[in-house]
Amino acid sequence: MVMATMPELAAADPARAELDAYLARTASRSLLRFITCGSVDDGKSTLIGRLLYDSKQLFEDQLAALERDSRRHGTQGENIDFALLVDGLAAEREQSITIDVAYRYFATDQRKFIVADTPGHEQYTRNMVTGASSADLAVILVDARKGVLTQTRRHSYLVHLLGIRHLVLAVNKMDLVGFDQARFDAIVADYCAFAEQAGIQRFTAIPLSGLTGDNVTTRSQRMPWYEGPALLEQLEGVELEEGREQAAAFRMPVQWVSRPDLDFRGFAGRIVSGTVLPGDPIRVLPSGRTTTIERIVTFDGDLPEAVAGQSVTLTLADPIDCSRGDVVVAAAEPPAVADQFEATLVWMAEEALLPGRAYWLKLATQTVGATVQAPKYEVNVNTLEQLAAKTLELNAIGVANIATDRPIVFEPYAESRSLGGFILVDKLSHATVAAGLIRFALRRAQNIHWQPLDVSRETHAALKNQKPAVLWFTGLSGAGKSTIANLVEKKLARMNRHTFLLDGDNVRHGLSRDLGFTDADRIENIRRVGEVARLMTDAGLIVITAFISPFRAERDMVRRMMAPGEFIEVHIDTPLAEAEARDVKGLYAKARSGQLANFTGIDSPYEPPEDPDLRIDTTAMSAEEAAEQIVRRLIG
Template sequence: MKALIRVVVCGSVDDGKSTLLGRLLAETGSIPEDQLESARFTRRPGSTIPLGEVDYSLVTDGLEAEREQGITIDVAYRHLMLPSRRRAILADAPGHEQYTRNMAVAASTADVAILLIDSMRGTKRQTHRHLTVCGLMGVRHVVLAVNKLDGVGYDQGIYNELVAEVSDTARRMEIQSVIPVPVSALVGDNVLAHSPNTPWYHGPTLLDALDAADIQEELGGEVRLPVQTIIRGKQFRGYGGLVAQGVVRPGQTLTVAQSGVQAKIVKLHSLQGTEPYEPEQALPGESVTVELDKDIDIARADLLVTGEPPQLADRFAADIVWMSDQQLAHGRSYTLRCGPLEVPATVTNVRHRLDVTNGNTMAARLLEINDVGRVEIATSRPVNLEPYTESRETGGFILVDRMTGETLAAGLNRFALRRATNVVPHHFEVDREAREVLNGHPAKVLWLTGFSGSGKSTIADAVERRLHSLGIRSFVLDGDNLRSGLNKDLGFTPEDRAENVRRVAEVARLMYDAGVVVIVALVSPFRADRQAARSLFDDGEFIEAWVDTPIEVAMQRDTKGLYAKSAAGNLPNLTGVGQQYEDPETAELHLSGTADVERNVTEVIEKLLPGAVS
């Protein structure tokens, strides 16, 4: 059994939650005596509890800021000493409807839930909501505290009815076990000690039920070890991470899921006391450092596995809990994070919204704060997200707003919609580095962005001529030229432009891997699309250059006659006229499209291949 279990506490103040928690914490000695002092000698108006006795409802009182501003802030974490000397970390989330997202946070890591219901008022929409969120977030065990039984004369009939109702709902939510306990938090019945008031009850007390909740360590399954950090020492290189699944042992052969490269574990490294120590194994949930027998290319967020690597995919169906005041914007690019993994991602479709109070799904086009819904997500490159039901750690993710840093949503991957590949990537011995040595220069990508007529193609042509004269292998990918072949099925709507950029970026990536300096000349008006292209390359390999030409100048040049067409109403999506151009914020180069071409070329080449021109 796990030594440390995580518990989500579901219920609201009205159900008697603070009193129940206060009593559990105080009577198990989980709170120091001196911290109970104020609960002995402070009283709420109208309180009938004698001074000097602990008012349990005050033990877990919140922040000053909350009381002064009348707000409730997120989740409170407290630890509870269990009779077995194991430990529970209680995540206490506010219970009301406007806090669904907070409950999702608390439930995301929970092994077990304490679900509190008020026997005087029965189950409510709220109880259903709590069970739904628990089920969704993967909580498999529930300890059901049927509270305020003193208020209904300890009626066994009422108790049985409530238990049956909740158990029925819980089953539908894929919750494996429900342990019901009749309690009165106020009087203390069956919380820590059996109560004479419920002679008909022979089950465990609430504390014992929690201590007995069957939380096994799952030791089975293949190894899933996301690389968190590279450990560097004197002549040492190792990989540190938290074991997400399986048992890690020396002698195992690990595969890097993305590349298919393999290496064997030589040793695990740790300290015992202050002395170096080599553990024989690392279990799920443990932090480990592995040393491999070969020096292979491994970076943060690589997934090390035994057995068959999980399928790579770049389209997923997922359930998400929307956390933000800003609505889910369809088609907007966010940062998806799953453990150390970080990848640009777009919500491409909202399939439906879930009514958490009754389990029904409804058609929806957008999601608002506290909504739960099924969506489709596209990542800018293939990743190893696993189904959440198989692994919370490698299947749960968050979406982050890149501009504000806000965590917008929590997501639970359900299944891959499109597999990026049906074959395990083969690792070739001759790689980019080898080709670069042969070529005598590094591979790079220059990405020229700007209005039509801004001068991208002119600069691209001039840069390539200069590179050629320097003996550097290069190739120009020109937007218009590609549209006559590879991209001839695409138009100019934002969606088609995104696909256009994606394809060009992928071709650039292939040519870059071939060791070539790639010059891309593409309007690429949207920041998110350019960011997605950039994410295919390592830092410093992708040079974004903004060819900045006033729209008036571009219109006047009108090299392709597009602005004339647009003026005649025949071209609705022309960038700078019918469609917006989002100015680059992170471009490495800012070129003036009206400046001397040769000067631009020199600037570009100095940035692209420092030292190539002397």
């Protein structure tokens, strides 16, 4: 059987031949990635649909389907609902809004384009940030009837923050204001005042109508007073900083280590900036080890050179340690390595930021644990004022310090999107809660180093003839944590064990006397106690803690602080009704009467352990029996 070659297949299929010819014609054209954004119902989807339609980017079957869909969705006569081209979700078509980010590819004789239609609703700001993160240009739409709105300012501020320097202010629906020049000029003046405040140095204002096509692909005769370019002309003519990534210093985050056999060890990843050749001296960060490039390997064979944007596998001249998350860089021009930063955050979660809570921070191929301090300020997108803030709510933009559990390789976002932009991920739900832009490393992060000690934690433990451990008691107020913890310590003392009991109330008199009982304060309280407990295990002690510690995330955070097997979570499991019936301190009564706010179990949540190391049911055993069971679990 004779197999047909690719050219023969193309020749036998006219459609394939036409596609190949089209791809060949467009291969050398530059690519512009742009987004459309603005307030809800400003006509973003309609504008993109009209742009595709008027620039002859629709195949016959697409056009026929669009006409059918337009009639089905109630469009009258011969008119076409261009928004249906990009509103792909059923929910979007039903509500006539954009929810998801819709991407479309098209090309003209001048340039190739990838356009992202992003949502206008405030609740979908996170989707808009996703679309803007890789864009070169932003088309900010304004409804000519409504003018500049809060969401217009929000999206403009965000695209500027995300490094987009080419902006088009598209004043849409000019047909609904009679193509009035005065209305257009007033909107541009209003936007100019905001742009100056926001640091937006330049933008191009275009009056247009996505519905009728005026000034979309060609200049409109109905607005003779406007002498600037049509939208498509502007998109085709804007000058991009092409070659900037190639001119920068070499950077390649390692995505995975390739070991197809014992003789080959390569490091695969996408080059985010710069150029690399065999023989170039490189440095692997964060370790700082240096060597040279031996080969640049691809599926199609070795390359004599690789540049930004290419995915390659590098082999090194020396067998130095390198793994996923490391960054291979030019030896003479390394980026910074630090574990504390100031960053701008765009909060994307329904639940507000909890300062002190541990999140996953993902930057390029690096994933580390990170905690966010209370924001320094929140930005008012209307006035650009810096407002005092204790947290960040959904869609808020603020600046805060972030600490990671180990150093990461980074560059300020203003210099590198790839090594300066990150996301924060909730450790329990794995949902993305924020997008972040690193501003700079904190000076103290570079001045603090681990001091080597000659007496190890193993030596401390051996001197005490015991294995260090943390018995972490968690449960509702009144569950019996302090009573049982005290009995456990007494039993261990009689067995000549070296212990220390950290009780919630006692710690509040000293270590945490500055903290209240908000969720953020509770998180910080547990973080402090966890750090103290870790130091005590380094000293070889058995640490017993009695804290409500209501959140799983913080209990897991403390577990990760300890050596494997040293953290024993003990759930003192007492039903709320039973704990409230005891109410030894009278706290439940105060909480029920409104005298005590943020009380766990009443107006503040308690998240019981899903799989504790030991569960104590205080309705089924006495405190003495519970203490005995815990000691047996510890000592064996």
